[in-house]
Amino acid sequence: MAGAGGPPSRSGLRGREAELGELEALIASVARTGSSALALVQGEPGIGKTTLLAEAVTEAAAAGFSVGVGKADELHHIVPLSSLAACVLHGDRPLLSGDAFADLARHHDQRIWLVERLAEMIEARAGGMPVLIGLDDVQWADPLSRFALQHLPVRLRTSPVLWLLTSRREPAGPAEEIVAAAAGHLPAVTVSLGPLSGAAIAQLAGDALGAAVGERVRDLLDGAGGNPFLAVEMLAGLRTADAPDGHVPPGLVVGVRGRLRSLRPGTLRFLQMGAVLGRTFGFHDAAALCGRPAAELIEALEEAVRAGLLDDDGDHLVFRHDLLRQAVYVDIPPSARKALHREAARGLVAAGHQPVDAVPHILRGALPGDEEAVLLLRRAADDVLPVTPGLAADLMTRALELVPSARPLRFAVGEQAVCCLTRAGRNGDALSMGDRLLAGRPPVDAFGRLQAALGGALWNMDLAGELRRRAEAALALGGAAPDVDARLRGLRALAMSRDHDLRAAREAGEAALRAATATGDREAHVLALSALGEIAQNAGEGSLALRRFAALSAIDPAYLPEEIVAHLYVDDFASGERLLRQATDTGATRQAMLLWAQGQHDLGLGRLDDADADFVTMERLEEEVGVCVQQVNGRVLRSRIALLRGDRDDAREHLVAARERLAAKPNPGNTAAVRFLEAVHAEADEDFGLAVDRIRQVQRQGPFMRWRLLRDWVDSAIRMALRGAEHELAVDLAAQARAHAERNPAVPTAAGVAAQADGLVNNDPLTLEHAVGLLGASPRPLVRAAAYADLGWALLAAGRERRAVAALTHARDLFAASGAHAPAAGARHALDDAGAGSRTGAAVERPVRGWGALTPSEKKIARLVAQGHTNRSAADLLVVSPHTVNTHLTSVFRKLSVNSRVQLANLVMGLPDG
Structure with missing residues (x-):
């Protein structure tokens, strides 16, 4: 306990014994169980959150935890990962070294990758000792740190990591989002701090004054409203008062503002400049804003530190509490604040800071027509776009607001804003903004650039027809720069990839590629190759699609998943696996799409359990970054996997989910996929009429759907048609399979499936036997298993039981090895009917627990x-x-x-x- 001359001891902990006990219990639980937990301490400013956090950190360190603690700052809340950096880089044993964090920062354009790397580093530390990560004032955390905090606790839930966060109740949002993300996965508690009791406040007074507390002091402390920080500040004023009769200095009863009145004017001005810069600021930055040499402000700094207003850690100056900074800040006239923020932005950039460091001041100080502020916002948006596209979109929206409508700059800023909104997944906003700009009658070149910029949003919204119309209108108008003209041609070809006339689409794509090559524009090149890859794939030309996508990924590695899937379509699983390993080693972008490629790879090789896990993970990653591309197809495949496993309930749940996601993204491919899945479910329910109806709907979606969807499943569609007594449809499907094989003569699966289709339609065991032989070179075990099963059934019908048993045994074993229990059971029942069941063994059901x-x-x-x-x-x-x-x-x-x-x-x- 401090005496009359010392600082109040454990001041924020008076009356907080129960709350501290709750945190101590979490610390003990994490250490004992080896699993994680999260606690959020919430309350008004000055209520004791920081002090409680500090005490809990001390307890954890004493218990053997590796500790990392940081604090978010209101005026520094934009710099990506700045808040979390404070947690992992500081302390006696930093969780990450400066070099390791710098390496992470170089990859910050990959949010999912970055979070995973952070998780790996924290997990490695937690393997040797429990870890505590604390962040004070999480309401000011930067967007990337908030993203990481929403996912790291769940990712690390099986490691001994305790997350301690503090937050004000206002502004609401960040803290609640983090707790909600953790709920249900790990213990997550919220500790609410209310006003201290009168008894606790009296204890604070005793700590500070070292003597009995009189009635006058108790009356004074009533003005603190149970807020320990305000009480301590008032008590500090009492201890330092010069009045010999013990009168209270004027102003203390209304809060901390009275503490400032005894300061010299130069010190107060220095503090005001610091308050404009933020709770944490640089001495030289504040001196520059004061317009005075740093040497002349040393006395002001010393007085501010002696008064207990600032702390000096050697690198930065920090207001001891944000309430102190706010008390200084609100005394600056509002008009002066705006001007000072504007000067602060200019000074920070002049001193070599990044544009993003100046952005908070731009947002508070810029006025319409300030083109220098617009330039800074544009530069900052470029910097943060790869990692926090939502923030970039907000910055560009503000930049556009600052540009008067009469200025030509408005269209260039608008184009950048449209691109940022599209990257952020706000496609509707991008389209609305673009159309408002187009209504302003931009010059011809700006018109073309805006239409090209809108291409991504239109494509993401599945408005291929509208995309083509706009691209053709801009091309017809003419006057666009060569690079913009090439991009418009690429967009037109991409839109045409979903048309029925794929020959015309290919011609458009080739023309777009020539234009892109001539201009050397990378974006145009990407668009042209992407369009040509889509067109080749939709035409069922596997080798050509592979060449296009390989060329595309060579220009932009983000398209590596498309190249991997193209390899799988030509049965080149070895190259697909090599590229998957390469992508995993290098931390390639588009992690969700890589999981989609991995799932296709595992499914093709008959690894049903792995494929299902891949698609689960892919869906989670897509939802995390808010870019949902393969949600429908992922659920379709998971439903098929569940049917193969024999889990009808799970399969139906996935069908329902696929239909729900189709409503949000009803493009032709998604529609065809769900219709085909409905056919498969109808067949399982022995409703062959409905199954045939759904197959016909797939056929009507467009000829390219026959190649993309029925490439590997045409045998299933033919069986449905035959069981539904639709022989003509079965013949048409078999013709499709033959045409696909002709387009892909070097692909064993294509040749084998074509023969299998003919054998099914003609009920010809010899053709089915030929199909089995061809499929011997196929790497797809489930395709081979289905062909063996068809052959076995045909041989049984022909009375050739010995050879039928051999074929059905092959089918059953291949199905069982892949975990396809339902068709394995079908083959086993056929063997039983043939009298061979006892010789071939029985399947063992997998339990659900243990x-x-x-x-x-x-x-x-x-x-x-x-x-x-x-x-x-x-x-x-x-x-x-x-x-x-x-x-x-x-x-x-x-x-x-x-x-x-x-x-x-x-x-x-x-x-x-x-």
Whole structure:
């Protein structure tokens, strides 16, 4: 306990024993269980959040935790990852080294990748000791730190990591979003701090004054309203008062503002400049804003530090509490504040700071017509676009507001704003803004640029027809710069890839590629190759599509997933796996699309459990970044996987989800996929009339859907047609399969499926046997299994039981090895009917809980994690994405009813073969 001359001790903790006890219980739980937890301390400014956090951090450090604590700042809340950087770089044992964080910063354009790398580094530290990460004033956290905090606690829920956050109740949003994301995955508690009791406030007075507290002091402290910070400031005023009769200095009863009145004018002015710059600021920056040499302000700095208003950590000056900064800041006249913020922005840039550091001041100080401010906002938007496109879109929207409508600059700023809105997934806003700008009658060149900029939004909104109309209108008008003309041609070809006339689309794509090559414009080149790849794929020309997508990914590695899938379509799974490994090693962009490619790869190789995990992870990653591209197709494939596994309830749930997602994105491809899935479900329900109706709907979606959708499933469609007594439809489907094989003569699957289709239509065992032979070179086990099953049924019908048993046994084994329990059971029943069931064995059902419930991949991952591997090292060994490992691990924990890696290790080591 401090005496009369010392500072109040544990001032914020008076009356907070229960709240501290709650945090201490979480600290003990994380250390004991080895699993994570999250706590949010909420309350008004000055109520004691920071002090409670500091005390909890001290307790955790004493308990052996590795601790990282930071504080977000209202005026520094835009710089990407700045808030979380403070947590992981500071302390006696920083969670990350400066070099490691710098390496992360170089990859900050990949949000998902960055969060995963952060998780790996924290996970590695947590493997040796529990970790506490604390962030004060999370309401001011920058967007990227908020994104990370919404996902890291869940990602690290099986490691001993305690997240301690503090937040004001206003502004609401960031803290609640973080807690909501964690809820249901790990213990997440909210500790609300209200006003201190009168008794606690009296204890504070005793701490500060070291003597009995008189009635006059108690009356004074009533003005603090139970706020410990205000009470402490008032008590500090009492201790430093010069009046010998003990009178209270005027103004203290109304808050901390009275503390400032005894300062010299120069010191107050220095503090005001600092308050404009933010709670944390540089001495030289404040001196520049004062318009005086730094040497002349040393006395002002010393007085501010002696008065307990500022702390000096050697690198920056920090207001001891944000209430102090606000008290200084609000005394600056509003008009002066605007001017000072504008000067602060100019000074920061002149001193070499990044444009994004000046943005908060631009937003508070710029006036319409300020083109220098517009330039800074544009530069800052470019800097943050890759990592926080939503912020970039907001900055560009503000920049556009600052440009008067009469100025030509408005169209250039508008074009950039449209692009940022599109990158942020705000396609409707981008289209509305673009149309408002177009209504302003821009010059011809600006008209073309705006229409080209709107292409991405129109494509994302599945408005291919409108995209083509606009591109052709801009091309017809003429006058566009060569690079813009080439982009418009590429957009026109991309739109035509969804038309029925693919020959005309190809001609348009070739013309666009020539224009792009002539101009050397990278964006035009990407658009042209993307269009030509889509056109070739829609025409069923696998080799040509592969060449186009390989050329595209060479220009822009973000399109590597398209190249991987193109390899799979020509049965080149070895190259697909090589590229997947390369993408995993380099941290390539578009993580969700890479998971889509991984899922296609695993599904093609008959790894149903892995494919399902891939598609689960892909959907989660798409939702995390707010760019939902493959949600419909992912659910369609998961429903088919569930049907193959024999889980009809799960399959129906995925069908419902696919229909819901189709309503939001009803493009022809998605529509055809859902209609085909409905056909598959109708067949399972033995409603062959409905199945045939849905197959016909798929055919009417356009000829290219026949290649994209029925490429590997045409045999299933033919069986539905034959069971529905629609022989003519079956013949048409078989003709499609033959045409596809002719287009892809080097693809074993295509040739084998074409023969299988003919054998089904003609009920010809010899042709089906030929199909099985052709498919021997196919890498797709489920396709081979289906062909063996068709051959077995045909041979049984022909009375050739011995050869039928051999074919059906092959089918059953291939299906069973892939986890396709439903068709495996069908083959087994056929073998029973043939009298061969006892010779071929019976399937064993997988339980839903316990070690036996785990899939082979889950067992591998469980053993690796039990041996001490991180998600990253396990992923490297298994040649999968760390995101997929995380999905498998989530399933492992659920099936084994464990909550931490420690519990998992104990369980695995206790197994007979552990």
